[in-house]
Each structure stands twice: as C-alpha cells, then as structure tokens.
Amino acid sequence: MHGRPRNAASKPGEEATSAAKAFRLRSLQPQFMSNHHQKIYTQEAVQISEELLKINPEAYTAWNYRKLAVEDKLSRSDDSDPSLVNLILSEELRVVDEVILKNLKSYGAWYHRKWVLSKGHPSLQKELQLVNEYQKIDSRNFHAWNYRRFVVEQTKTSELDELQYTTDMIYDSFSNYSAWHNRSLLLSSLVAKKADGFMPKETIRREIDFVYNALFTDEYDQSAWFYYLWLLDQTVKMETPLRISSWPSDGSIIILSGPECFNGSSSKFTTFCSESGSFPLILYFDQAVSGVSSSTVTVDSELKGHEDLVWEPVSDKNSPVSSCVWVARLEFDSTEPCFRTENKVKVCLGKSRGIVSSRGCNLSTPYEFVFTVLIHDTVGVSQEGIVSWTGDGFDNWDAQSKDLNSLIALDHLNADTGVEWRKKAIKMEIECFRRLPDSKFGKLILARLLMTEANVISDDAVYKEILQLYNDLMALDSTHDQYYKDELSVALLHKVTSSTESLSRYLFRYRNMNNIVCLRLSNLTLSRIAAVDKLLFVQMLDLSHNELHSADGLEAMQLLCCLNLSHNRIRSFSALDSLRHLKQLRVLDVTHNHIGGKHPVDTTRYLCSSPLSNSGGIGREVPSKYWDAYLVLGDLMKLKQLDLRGNDLIAGEEFSSLVRQVVPKLVWLNGHKLAS
C-alpha cells in the first residue's frame, strides 16, 4: 500500500508475476481454510500455509494455524527428547526468517517468532545476530528494534554492549532516531542503577558533547535535536525542588467578610467575601502532585475547624490522585465578636512524606508559610448591580498602598532558587548556542534555555533577545508560526509577572465592587495563558481583546469571581471547561467570540468532561445539541451575570432558554436583567 507508483509503466514481467501470484493465492486460500477448519496438520497441509504466508505475510489466520500445528506436533512428540522439540521449533523459525526477510514489517511474522521462542527454543543467542542482520537491511524498523530489546532482556545482554551498538548505529547515520531513542533508554537505566561511570552529571555532560557532533554536522536533522532536548530536560530537572505557591501567600494579610461584600467598607486590603463562612486555602505546585492531605499539610490557626481539612484536587473526576492545584476550605465565624482581631494561620507542608509529583519528585524540604486573617462583620444590603468592564469604574493601582498581598507572592516566587551546578550548565549551553549560526533548532533551543530560569526574564535585554528569536523563527519556519506565537505569549506573561514593578502596571481597582483588585491583560495578542502560579490572588481578570481559543490554565485561579474573555477566539463552550472548577465565578463575559459558528471540529471536545470521555454527565440526560453549553454552564453554580452577545449562532431564544434552565441563579443575561 506504500510507495507503489500510480501509473506503473510496469516492466513487462512485473504484471505477469503479480497476476500469477494472485492466481496462486486464490487457489491456496480455500485449501488452507479447509485444512484449518478440519484441523489437518499433515506435512503437506502445513506446507500450504507456508507457501501462502510467503506470498502474503499478513494472513494472520495462517500464522494461527501454524501455531496450532506446532502445538499438535509437540503434543505428539516425546517430551523426553529435547532434540526433537528443537527440530520442530527450528523448522518453524526457518519459515519465520524467510517471511520476515520478504517483509520486515509483518506484525504476524514477528509475533510468531516470539511465540516460537516462548515454547522453549534454546538458541536465543542466535537471535541477536539475526536481528543485527535485519537492522542492517532496515535500521529504523521498529519491529526489529522492539525484538532486539526483547532478546536483550531475555539473554541479559550487557547494557554497555547495547550502548556501544547505538553509538555504532549513530555514527553510521546521525539521523537514526530509533538508535537515539534506544540510547536514551539505556542511559536512563544505567544512571538509575548508578552504574560505574554513569553518575548523572558526568553522563549528561558526556552525552551533550557526543550529540554536538551530530548537531553541527547536519543542522536540519531532527533526530539529534530531539535527543539534545531530552538531555537538556534532564539537566533542568535535576535537583530541582517542586516549586510551590499559595493563596494566601506568606506574610500576607487578608480580610474576610460575609456575603454582602459588594458594598461597604472600601478597604485597600485584599478582601475576600464568603457566603459560606469559609475561605479557600490554595496550593499550587509546578508539577502535578498526589498525596496532599491533612496528614501531609498541617495548619495551625486560631480559627475553628482546621483540624481535619479536606484537600481536594482541582481536576476532573477521573483523575482524583494527581493535580497541580489543591484546595481546602478553612472555616471562620463571622458572627462571633472576633471583629478586627488578628488570626495567624501557619501552614506547613512536607513534615511527613507523601507529597509526590507525577515525575516521581518528592517534596524534599518542608515548606512553610504564615498569613494573617482579619474578619469583618457584614453590613448593608446586597447589591445586584451589573459589572461593567468598560467606562471609568477602574482606578489605577496605588503602588504606595500597604496592600502588598498581591505582590508579595511574586517576589517570593521569582527569588533565585537555581542550583549552582545547573545554572552553570545552562549558562554554558546558552553561550554555545549564541555562537551558533542561524538554524531553526538552534534558535528555538536558545529561546527555551533563556526561559528556563524564572528570574532571568526580568532583564529587559534577555526578554528582547527572546522576542527576537521567536520573531526570527516565525520567518524561518512559517509552517509552525502559531507554535512560536504561543511561546511568545508565555514569554510575555512571564515577563509581566517577573517583578512587582512590571505587574503593578496591569493592576487596577474596581470601584463598584469593594475596590477589588482587577488584573487587566487586554490587547496583548495573548494566544495562551501562563504564569498562573503568580496570579493566584486575582479575583477580577480582564483578558479581552486577545487571541485566546481556550480558557485552559485559569482553573488554578480559584478566587476568580469576574472574568472577561470578550473579543477572543473561543469557538465552543467546551473550550471553557476549566471554568467549571472556579467555584466563585459570578460574572462571565464571552462576547464577540466565535462560539456556535461554523467550525465543525471542536479541538476541546476531549478536554471537556462529558459522556464522550466517560467522565462527566454520565447518568444524566445530556442533549447532543449544545451538550458542552449544557455541561459547562451547568457547573457554574454561582454565575449571576453572563454575556454571550456577538457570537455566531447562540443568540436565539432557544439558546437563551437553555441558559436560564441550566444556570438558575442568573440575574443578568446579555445585558438584560432577567425577570425573577
């Protein structure tokens, strides 16, 4: 099916040969089938299957038949005579060998070989020589490589010998990705075993030197670049502790107030209003972790009910074990006369082991933070006003105010935590790639290297260099320009959050809602969201006039109550799946996107919990029309204000009534107050 010319100006003999083959096959097939169905395993019958397989190695039923024939022969032969058994199995291996040589890609033949060996053939050593021969014919054949690994494991061949084999293969052709792949497996295993001469740092250094040969020989060859990236990844991750951020952050003061907080005092401090007499305690890890519980996280406070905190992962129900974001709810009593008393809360992680990342990293050193809680009583009446993103309802952030809660976390997170050895290694690579002539991979890797240390990007010159690299890449490799564009968004957000000074430029206060802090990241051509670990404090977020096609990443911002996604490129409600985790969300603006338009392919169909992925709405009646709106909006329990205007096909009355049905608490829809 591959690589045959269409208008085969076929050589005269060829057509005749293939017609003869077809004729022969057509006569062999019924004979074979009849033998198979009648369980005839005579020499003559078995011979027919051999001939058939030589013409058509994929005829799986014939391989099955041969297995039955072997079992039949073995059952008749005398167990006590091993040479007889060997004879039967060797004969079978001969057939496989001949077939594989005709078609190295036959799944059936390769498996048959394994099966025969499992019957007790003693000559496994010969297999390694044989697979060497096959790999000379086709050095990328993945069946052969899989088989090689199988034989090596069975015969306990030395990993050092195998490593040398990959070296030879690579010198033979730098573009042998299969050999590089196998090399990475062998090295991982040797390093894990702490084999002599394979300590992590020296191994990585040696391999980087080795791969340089290939990189600078053919700068377009992907194989060596992927291998280099793997080495780099190992370098970056080595000895890197889990990075943690939290809300409330260390040293911060938060003010809690009861349900009617939308008016009342105009404190300059971060205020969190709660309807349930509790507030969330949020932990963010830079890798998904499991094991966050009341035994691995201890909380000391004068607030009541902190003894048995229930930690819940912010993730879909099918993945309860591991998540980047974990939330527990701390209770407080707003009726008690504790008004204006300070409550210190101390949180400590990792005193007892158990928090483990999906990559196997442990939380090695305990992590501690302390914050202060002030509780306000509540006065006044509830306000149901509409939140407006336009107009002059916003004040500039007062950098002089004492409310550093929002920014305290930043300096903490941007602190230099790099390990000396690693920093040196990365710096060396940066220097090396800066000298490299213009190649696509060279530029990409340099850009990635520059972004590995979180604090480096605060340097304007470095940031400019990164921008320049990605702009060059877009010109050099226009096929993947959207990839580079996404990377630029990531760089921009890292830059914005890299220092107190740069972030404060994007902070405002929204007057009509108790002066809460609003982060306005509009008009930045953002195409993806990043750096959320530094934005856990944000309650009001304006991402309008960007190029986002999904809200992925926002699930970490557990305090969000007002979100503006208008004028972006969102095409479906499934792209808003992450908002289902935002339990505080009251105001959502998705006007002027492309929801419901003629975009048949939904790229977030499987990133949205639903019956399609056996992960949401199971057992409920989910209508196929608007299924994603039904599921996503249905989970926004507190939503009061929703604006969908300016989207393609969801303006109709049918849709509005669906919204009213699934979001019962809604007060404002598309700018109009709903009749209660």
Place this chain on the structure above:
Amino acid sequence: MSTEETERGPRRTNPESPPNYNFSSRSKLMSSTSSSQLVADKHVRYILMAEKKKESLESVVMDHLRMNGAYWGLTTLDLLDKLGTVPEDEVLSWVMTCQHESGGFAGNTGHDPHILYTLSAVQILALFDKISILDVGKVSSYVAGLQNEDGSFSGDIWGEIDTRFSYIAICCLSILKCLDKINVEKAVAYIVSCKNLDGGFGCTPGAESHAGQIFCCVGALAITGSLHHVDKDLLGWWLCERQVKTGGLNGRPEKLPDVCYSWWVLSSLIMIDRVHWIDKAKLVKFILDCQDLDNGGISDRPDDAVDIFHTYFGVAGLSLLEYPGVKTIDPAYALPVDVINRILFTR
C-alpha cells in the same frame, strides 16, 4: 489499523533540507495536474468499484482484512454523505457471518476472530445505527476477556500485546457502553507506562514513539477521560514537527510524509488541542495532490498508486481540516460526529 510507513531509504541528507528537495518538489507540483478540489464523486465511485474488483493481487492479499476495508470504505462514504448508496442488509449480514462463538469478529468469513476486526465490525454497525442486532454482552465479554493482569490487552487468544489493542478495546467497549467490564485504571496505567521521553507513545514499554501508536494511546486516554497523563506541549510539538515543508505529515522523525498520517497526527493534535501548531492549508493541498483525478482514490504520496486505506485517511484528514462538503469525524472514535453523538448523548 496497520501502522505501516515507508523508509526514505539510505539517503543521509534530510528531505527537508534546502535547496534540493524544496526545489524538486515544487517543480513536481507545478507539472502535475494541479487540483485544489476534492473529487468526491470519483472517490465514491472508486470505493463502490473496489468492492467488486476481486481479481487483483492487491485485493486477494487484503482478503483477510476485509472487515477493516469495509469500515474504511463505509466511513468514507458516510463522510461524503453517500452511505445510502450501499446495500445495507447485504453488508450487515456479511458482517454477522464473521462473528465467532467467542463473540469476536474475524477479518472475513472463515478467518479467526481478532480484536482488530471486532472494533471494525462494531463501528460498521454503529454507522448504520444497528448496534441493536448485536449480542452486546457477548461481544463485550470477548473484548474484556483479552485484558491481561498488567492492564494491557492481547489481540486474540495467542497473546500478542500492543497499545493498539488497548485503544481498540477501550473504543469498542465505550461504543457498547460496557467500559465497566474492564479495569480501566489498570488499562490507563499500562498505556502511561508506554510513554516516552519525547512525549509520544510506543506499542509496548520502551518502544519508540510512532504517530500511529500515539493516536491509539491518546485516543484511549481521551475516551477514558485521562488526557491529563499526556504532556500536551511536549507531545504537541513533536507531532507538529511531523509536518515537512511540502505540507505532508510523517509518522516519525526523518521519514517521508504520507497521507495516512494526516489522520493519526491530526486527530492526536486535535484531542490535545494543539492542532493550530501546524499549517492546515499546506496539508489540505498535500492531501488533494495525492488524489487520482481520473479514477478516484487517494494514495500515500503524490503520483503513487491509490488504495482504500489511504482514501479513507485522506478524506478523514480533510474532515479534520474542516474541508467543505465533508462531514465531521470524531478524532477519538474515528466515526462521524453525528454517529457517535447519537450513541453517547440523548437525541
């Protein structure tokens, strides 16, 4: 579900490296009849005719996987809104002749049952909205019975293990709404154990990443709500680097582009929401350039011989690229979206 591909041979220079390859491929495109249109009617005729041409070596060699062929052909027809031209009863009664006592289906009448053909049979019945004629309990027991202790799946009683079979089992059982018959947690854990350092997946632990295998693993994780196990940026970048300068996609680094990867790479990229990282217009052009404009059908590369397998993957690829006039296909279940929605949602 074959994951074949073609070597680019012993050449050591990269096919993408300028200036040679670019130049030659461009001049080739210029010289060949430039199409830029899907000749849907011709493909429909090609598929309907292929069923009747039983003389050629090609069709005899494919005799044992007629069930796959039927699925490829019928799904293509449905995507082109021509399923109605097929004698439904005839197809369904042939499908049912392939079922064995065990509940599994064979690739054709008289052959042995295998999980590969069991999924195709179930998909064909789904296309015709005739799952009801199945003994669902029996089919699902056959599939569930192939799960091993470590969570992996065998293809049949002979025990070959491959993540292709994990996908097939999970897809098949989800369509039959019988996923509870297997240990999903273990099935997912086995697939995750096949994840590689480049973010991709192989057929067994340690096996090299390959786009066909990646589709199977990502698809299985999608259907079980487990895509959080995928490093989407890492894998997405590896997958988008499968697009070569001619616009086509290959299945592994340093290989030639091939129409069938339009399906495997694209569907995987869509499931992890990274499809915008490739140039869709270029890929559309590559697929259209692989059409046989005279006799219908699509081939692996421009000017190669067409076959039903690549015709299906070409049309399915165009569907994922939102080509006008082609129905939308679901990237995980490999069935038209309306078919799978009909099964998994209420009306």
